Amino acid sequence: MIEKREKRKIFYVPGMISLVLIPLFCFYHFYKVDAFKVYGSLDFSVPNKGDFEKYKVADLRKYKVFDFNEKKSKELRKLNELKFFARDLVKRYDSVNGAKIHFGSTTDYGTFIGVINILYEEKVPTWGLFSDNLYVMGNRKPKPRESGFICGTGIYSKENTLRIQEENRKKELQIFQIHFLKQQWIIFLGI
Numbered sequence: 001m002i003e004k005r006e007k008r009k010i011f012y013v014p015g016m017i018s019l020v021l022i023p024l025f026c027f028y029h030f031y032k033v034d035a036f037k038v039y040g041s042l043d044f045s046v047p048n049k050g051d052f053e054k055y056k057v058a059d060l061r062k063y064k065v066f067d068f069n070e071k072k073s074k075e076l077r078k079l080n081e082l083k084f085f086a087r088d089l090v091k092r093y094d095s096v097n098g099a100k101i102h103f104g105s106t107t108d109y110g111t112f113i114g115v116i117n118i119l120y121e122e123k124v125p126t127w128g129l130f131s132d133n134l135y136v137m138g139n140r141k142p143k144p145r146e147s148g149f150i151c152g153t154g155i156y157s158k159e160n161t162l163r164i165q166e167e168n169r170k171k172e173l174q175i176f177q178i179h180f181l182k183q184q185w186i187i188f189l190g191i
Contacts, residue, residue: 042116052130061098061137068111069104075111079118086122086136093141101134 030036052058066082068075085099101115115134119127126137 042113042120044116046129049130052128057128057130057135061135062096063098063100063135066099066101067104068102068107068115070106072108075107079111079114082115083118083122086118086124089136089138090122090124092138094138095140098138099136101136103132103134 064085066078068078082099089097103112124136125139128135
């Protein structure tokens with residue numbers, strides 16, 4: 001008769017080190033070198049001097065001046081004030097008033113980015129940077145469209161364009177897959 005022996009569990013210490021400690025050390029190292037930091041960007045363009053003088057932007061509106069050339073504590077208060085002013089400007093479709101934001105020599109980069117973020121968050125339609133000043137302008141309320149006859153060719157064109165783009169995307173995907181399989185055919189033989 002065959003006797004059953006209890007199997008002894010094998011505890012492999014070097015394997016546990018490689019399974020547990022090495023990933024923890026890697027995560028710690030990645031954290032220390034800011035590998036998980038997410039970077040972002042803003043689309044930003046600066047008009048030339050001729051455009052500002054040609055359209056007389058400085059005289060276009062009644063500007064409320066925000067001067068960011070002071071201490072950090074006052075700048076935070078002014079940023080909040082600017083946020084509410086910009087929100088009110090957009091909400092009321094104010095085309096008479098605006099904001100002139102002046103950046104001085106002691107203004108730090110964080111304040112400048114804070115102002116740009118406020119303009120993006122509040123969806124300010126028109127603003128421009130010229131020299132040390134940023135001009136913020138509101139737009140008029142858009143006129144409601146009159147309902148009338150629509151022949152449908154615009155809608156058909158849009159649907160047709162979307163259909164063609166989808167077909168092109170499928171063709172490109174198919175070409176990519178065929179090219180990939182031709183390059184990596186040996187890998188699939190091993191499966």
